[in-house]
Amino acid sequence: MVKHNFMNIKDGTKAVWAGEEASLAFNATQVPVVLSVAYNYDDMDEWQDVALGLKPGHIYNRMTNPTVEAFEEKVRILEGAEAAVGFSSGMAAISSALYTFLRSGDRVVSVKDTYGGTNKIFTEFLPHIDVNVTLCTTGNHEEIEAEVAKGCKVLYLESPTNPTLKITDIERMVKAGKAVGALVIIDNTFATPINQNPIQFGVDIVIHSATKFLSGHADAMGGVVCGPKELMEKVYHYREINGATMDPWSAYLILRGMKTLKLRVRQQEKSAMEIARYLKNQKHVEEVFYPGLETHRNHHIAKKQMKGFGGIVSFVLKEEMEAIKILLPKLQYANRAGNLGAVETIYGPARTTSHVECTLEERKELGIPEGLVRISVGIEDTEDLIADLEQAFAHLESQLSFEL
Structure with missing residues (x-):
């Protein structure tokens, strides 16, 4: 099969073709649903190399899966990221990204009207582990900048917001975050990669509830986190141990949905x-x-x-x-x-x-x-x-x- 080059290809073509080559099998034109929980190795040294990430391959579905990897790769290419990690739901993606990088004593700055589940993490769960959370008036860029300037580990954005569709100037907020060494994370679910690519503006991590527009058919649940390889390795490790892994059948359905x-x-x-x-x-x-x-x-x-x-x-x-x-x-x-x-x-x-x-x-x-x-x-x-x-x-x- 001819290897695709997506450097100068439009988003509609990427949505159809991107990320699927490595997971195709038997000359099929569609990515298969691989349901096997484990993968067999006769060579013990090869098995260990795959387990340690020294060689490509799969050993256990909580860690990696060919169908899920195809989904991750498609989103990665659409968002222009170095790597992507799939999750069992959008909230699993959001919470895992936050818990991967936040520790007791850290500070988060965000906006008041994020998605309700995200807001609960900020107001209920993070304070329980002594993470300081400051929520600013959405759209008040001066207020956000002033709070970020006091120092924070994470600046978390959502634009447009759910459900009031407020807009935040991403480039301006990234500048404020970088000035204090903050990790800038954004929920890009409403915009989709078709309408907005936050990494182009300097955002570190982009999150999607894949259940929504990426799937498009209300029949599969999933989430995804995209960003630099170094950061995604940490997110992957958190998912690997905490277990909010994307189901391969859901990955297949979302892959199919993303083509349109x-x-x-x-x-x-x-x-x-x-x-x-x-x-x-x-x-x-x-x-x-x-x-x-x-x-x-x-x-x-x-x-x-x-x-x-x-x-x-x-x-x-x-x-x-x-x-x-x-x-x-x-x-x-x-x-x-x-x-x-x-x-x-x-x-x-x-x-x-x-x-x-x-x-x-x-x-x-x-x-x-x-x-x-x-x-x-x-x-x-x-x-x-x-x-x-x-x-x-x-x-x-x-x-x-x-x-x-």
Whole structure:
């Protein structure tokens, strides 16, 4: 088979071809699902060399697997990283990256409205091991810079954020982090490698919940951490011992999903932009969050560091949960579920999706309104999604008018 050179190849081609050559077998055109837990060696010296990493190969699936390696390599190439490590879930990837590099007495600086599970690590779990955590107002770059300047081991970012789609100037934050020798980590799940490559801006470690856009089909769970080989060796060792290994069947499904990643993202963000514009004109909508809108607070930053604005839109209903309970069940072409990035459109309030772990008071503290609804826009025809919203809002209007 001809060896591929991905140096000057576009992302759509990388998504289809990258990372698969080494794992193909029997002249097959697709990466096989290797389910064997262990690998046989007749030569004891070779076995030990593989076990010690002196030779390529596999010995036990908690450590490495051919299918998982193909997934890792595809993400590595798309993100422009030196190495990547797959995990059993997005939260396994996030928590493992943090616990790999943080020790008692270290300090972390991050933003307030990260994903709810990440926020719980910052507010509940890291303090238990005496890691000092400072959470800044998302989008307030001066505040973040001031806190970073006091010194920190890790600067953790998420841009766009989940679910309020706030944008952080990555290049500016990297400069602040590097000035104090901090490790800069970012969750790039919402942007995907198609729209944003943080390593180009100097970020050390990039994380994805592969369950979301990378998979795209809501049928496989996984996570991945990308970065310099030296750092990824440490992340790999943590995973090897702590055991949050990616399942090979999940790796296969995500690999298959990633082949259409660019096509899906482009359709999703096309519809997302039109839906965001539609929602801005609805009288029951108080606010719309989408970085592609020129009215978005940091639209200019998003435009500078992103190639596209993604497939997530959030909006706030004036009547809060009363309106949510009427509007969402009326939608025909939507799942009401705690997931995102799938080919089907998904709606959900923050209290049952991104921040289900948080109390009402905690969500208010994080700036997440009770009337917020997150839309993960699917690949359906844009006109049908708008028409679906129109009939749902007409129903909402009739119900609220009736109650009055």
